[in-house]
Amino acid sequence: TLWQMGTDHAGIATQMVVERQLTASGETRTGLGRDAFIERVWKWKEESGGTIAKQLRRMGSSVDWSRERFTMDPGLSNAVREVFVQLFEEGLIYRGKRLVNWDPKLHTAISDLEVVSEEENGKLWHFRYPLTDGSGHLVVATTRPETMLGDSAVAVHPEDERYRHLIGQTVQLPLTGRTIPVIADDYVDPEFGSGCVKITPAHDFNDYEVGQRHDLPLINIFTIDAAINDGAPEPYRGMDRYEARELIVHDLDALGLVEKIEDHKLKVPRGDRSHVVVEPFLTDQWYVHTAPLAENASRAVENGDIEFVPKNWENTYFAWMRDIQDWCISRQLWWGHRIPAWYDAEGQVYVGRDETEVREKHGLPADLVLRQDEDVLDTWFSSALWTFSTLGWPEETPELARFHPTTVLVTGFDIIFFWVARMIMMTLHFRKQVPFRQVYVHGLVRDAEGQKMSKSKGNVLDPLDLIDGISLDDLLAKRTSNMMQPQLAKKIEKSTRKHFPEGIAPYGTDALRFTFYSLASTGRDIKFDMGRMEGYRNFCNKLWNAARFVLMNVEGQDCGIESAYELGLPERWILTRLQDAEEAVAEGIRTYRFDLASRALYEFIWHEYCDWYLELSKPLLNDALAADALKTGTRRTLVRVLETVLRLAHPFLPFITEEIWHAVKPFVGKEGATIMLEHYPLADEGKRDPAAAADVEWVRRIIIAARNIRGEMDISMARKIPLLLRSGSEEDRRRSRENESFLCSLARLDSIRWLEPDEEPPVSASQPVEGLELMVPMAGLIDRDAEIARLEKQQAKLDKNIAGVRGKLGNERFVENAPAEVVATERERLAELELHLGRIQLQLEKIRSL
C-alpha cells in the first residue's frame, strides 16, 4: 500500500504572502527581480511549508513520508513540461488573445473557477445616447457607466417594435466624440432596462460575443490596474475605474444625458484570492482545449471506472463536464512552472522541453535571440498530474507500474472541479488509465456556528491546538495576527472569547480523530462540536482505564496461552458480540461510513465490554472457590478481547491503541514490534455462540429491571436487596440458577428466591420482564408513595403502548395485508403488554390498600 503525501505550490496564495512580507519590510517584488524573488519564496516555503506535514504527522496519518512530493520538485516540474509540450503538439494547448478574468490587483489572469460572484447592492444607470440624425435619443441601461468609454455599438432586439426603425442608424457616444451603430442582436432582452444595450466588446464577455458577430472594434479603455488608459478621452486618463465612474456620471448629468438612476442588485465577480473586482480584459493567454478531454473523463465516471462516494457528486461532475469551457492556464505570476515557450524578436512562438530542444527542433541559429514566456502555469495544471507525476512519470518506473491507477482519492467537494475533474482528464489522456477508482468526497469542517473556516474570519481551528490545547491569549494572538483586514480583529476577539472563554483544553490526537470519524457521515459539512470531542476524549480514557483493569487482573496470572482453560457464559457472549463489532466496523470502513464504524467501536468498547463484560468478570475472578480453568478462561478472554479491540480500533485511535497494545501483547503471546504490523481482526462465524449470547441478554434484562427498582426507589448501592421471582418458564429458572452470582453481583442482591406456585408474596415493588415477574419486598426498603408513583408511570406508558397496538390489530386491513410475521409480532407484543399491565394494576391495588 502507498499513501502518497505531498503538497502543491499554491501559486497565487504563496506569491501574495511573500509579497506582503516584502511590503512589510519596504521591499517590492519588481525591485527584487524575478530570480531573487523566487529564491525568497523557496526560503519561505522551507520555513513554513512543513506546517501541513507536521499537522499530518501529529494527527497520526500513516503516509509514506519517504515519497513526499512537492509540485515544484524537479521530477514533477519535468512532468509538467512534458505534458505541456505534448498537449501543444497535439493541438490541445493553444495561445490566443481573448477576454480573460483579469485581477487588477494581482495583475494576472485567473480561470473561471477562481472567480467568485456575490450579489451586491449597486445601481442601474440609464443614459441618453443622442441619435446622430438629431431625431432624439435612445436610452441605455448599465451597471458599469465607466465602460461606456469603450462602447462600440448599441444593440436592440431584432423583433423589438420600439426600436426596429433605429437599426442601422448611428448614435453619438457622449464624452468621446465617437459615432457608433445601432445593431440588432438576439442577445438583448427587450424586457430588461430600456431594451437598448450598450455594447463594450473589450470589457464584457457577452458584449465580446456580440462584437464578434457584428465585427465591432474592441476598444480597451483600461490599464492592467483597471485605471483608464491613454486611449480614452483626456479628462479620464489615469483615473481609477470607480473615480472615473463618478466623473462620467457627473459629466453626463451635466449634459442632461442621465435619464434616471435606480437601485439594483447585481452579481459582482471577485478574485477568490485578492477579493478585488475582476475585469474582463483582453490579453494573450494560454488555454487547454478541454472538450475532447472532458468527453473521456465523463465516460470514465458514467461507465463506473471511477466511482464517487457518495454517488450524488457524480451529477455535479457531469454537469460541469457537459458545459466545460477552455481552461486558461497561464498566470502572470513568478511563482510556478514557467511556460516552456520561447519567442523570437518577431514574436514567433516555439514550444519545447527546453531552449536547446526548441533550437534543434526548429533549426534556429545559435545567435537568434530567444526569450522565454514570462508567465507560469496555473497551479492546478501541475496538480492535475499528481497521481502519475509523483510516481516518476514520464519514466516508466516500477512504482508507476505497481501503484497506478491508484485506489482512492480522499478530498473535499470544493475542489471537485479544480482538481478531481482535471486529474481525471489529464490522467486518462496521458496514461490511458483512470487516476483512481474511487473518490471519497468528505464534507468541510465548519466552525460551531456553521461558518466556513477562514483566516480572514479568524475562526480557524488548528488541529494542533485541539491536540495540545492552547490558552485563550495565545489563541487570540494567533487568530488576530498577520491579518489582511486588521479592522476585523475586535470582532474576532469577541467571538473567540465567546466560544473559547478558557482557551482550548488538550484533547489529544485520538479524540480529535475519533470526533472527525464520528461526525463524517455522508459527505456533509461538519459543524465542529467541542462537546462531541470531549465525549470522545472521555472514551479514550475509558479504554485506558479498562486496560488498567485488565492488566491488573492478568499480571502474573495464567492467561491460558498454553494451559487449559474453560470459557464461561459471559466469555462466550462477549466473543459473540466482538464478532458483531468486527463486522460492523469492517462494513463501515468498506462503505466509507466512518461514523458508523466509529460508533460500532464506541458501543462495543464502552457499553458492552466495559459496562458488562468487565463487570461480569469480577464475580468470578473474586470468587476464591471458582474453578481455575474458568478463571483462566476469563483472564484469557479479558485480555484477548482487549487486544483484538485495540487492533480493531487502531486505524481510528492510533496512539492510545499502540501504547496499550505493548502492555497487553505478552499476555496474548505476541511479540510484534508494533500494532501497525499486526493483522486486522475479521469476524469469524465459528466464534459465535448464539445460545450463550441469548442467556446473557436475559441476565442483562433482569439486572436492568432490578436496577430500575433500586434507582427509582433511591436505594443505595451499598445496601443489598433480596429479589423474588414469580411466574416465568423453566428456561427462566435455569437461567437464574446458572447465573445467580452474576445477578447478585451486578444488581447488588443478597438473595434470589423463586416463589412457590401458591405462595402469597410479601408487599413488594415489582417489575415485569417478559413472562417473569421481579419483586423486591418493600419492608424497610421502599416507600409506599414512591412505589405507587413509579407504578403509575409505568402504567401510563403501558396504556399508551397498548392503545397503539390494539388500534393496529383492530384494523382489519392491517391484519389482512401486513405480513403474517408482523401481525404475529404485534399480537405477541400486545399479550405481553397486557400481562405486564395486569400485574402492575394488581400491584397498585395492593400497595394502595396499605
Add this chain to the structure above:
RNA sequence: GGGUGAAUAGCUCAGUUGGUAGAGCGCCGCCCUUACAAGGCGGAUGUCGGGGGUUCAAAUCCCUCUUCACCCACCA
C-alpha cells in the same frame, strides 16, 4: 435562472431495504461499589419543518409549500 443538499430531543448529529423514534453532550435523582467522578446506576425529554398523497403501516416513498446552506450560470 438552473441544480444539489439539509430541516429529527435544549445543542451536535445517527436512523441501512417503509414495521414499537436513537447516540453523545446538556438536564434531573442517587452513588467516591478498590479500572475509570473526564466515572457508575437510574430517569425525563421529540405533532421527525408545514400541508397533501400512496400504503394495513411513512422520519423513511411521491407531490407541494416554507426556511436555510451550497454549487453552477453571460442578463445589460
